[in-house]
Amino acid sequence: MPMYTLGLIDYTNVAPLTAHLRDLEGLRYERGVPTAMNAALLEGRVDLSNISSFEFVRNAHRLAALPDFSVSVLGPVYSVNLFHRRPWAELSGQRIALTSQSATSVQLLRVLLEASGVNAVLERAEGDAFTLLDQGYAGVLRIGDDALREWYRVAGPLGERDSMLTLPHQRGDVIVTDLAQRWYDLTGHPFTFAVWAYRRDNPPPAEVVQMMREARRAGIGELGNVARSRAQGMGLPARVIQHYLWNFRYHLEAPDKKGLARFADLACPGHAPLHFGDL
């Protein structure tokens, strides 16, 4: 195989898909946050990567996606959160801090605010949710592992016998709104955060896709081990990580595509038709 570069957004939510990726001759890996991998794919530095679904939609004229890979959820996601002190409906005219790691979640937030008639001031600002709230932001958008940890500071602890579903959404005056849950409440659809995309003129070799499918089967098949190995680095109980992981829909099924199509129309009106490869 000629040199081929596979990009990886290295968040815990993709660990079941990446834990068993193998080395193939000519294959190299490049890791980064979503906005870094979006740019790497569009600029030709990686050949195939999980990227923000919004960037896939925005560049639908030149990209295609693997037909059966996604990071989607139906209902809560736990790691794409708006942290806020005032109720959601009172965020009009208030400043909300956005992470520069995200493309999709920023657009999801815009869509959800607009759907409830809230007109907030969105600004880029880095830092953990609690620090930014203390600095005067009325809301802070966080994604990925940091968002999961900060959610647990609000919602935890989860006892051995507790269910994740009964954890609180508020501690003191800090409220956490899970954006995927809010999307579900609004539309009844799953939400697709990431797809595995490539430039249409550069489809992936079949052996790479085959290896990725084998890795996914192995990773999902031993989710408990994947959760335990990620839990240490995350500083969270393995049972929290395990629930977090099995909650994802990793196969881009028909309901996920419907949700993605709805998001595409809301976030990027006039986009080109979405193209899924026949691989």
Ligand SMILES: C=C(O[C@@H]1C=C(C(=O)O)C=C[C@H]1O)C(=O)O
């Ligand atoms: C579920 C998540 O989804 C990620 C969010 C992304 C974005 O906001 O652009 C991109 C890729 C996803 O893997 C998360 O970050 O927790």
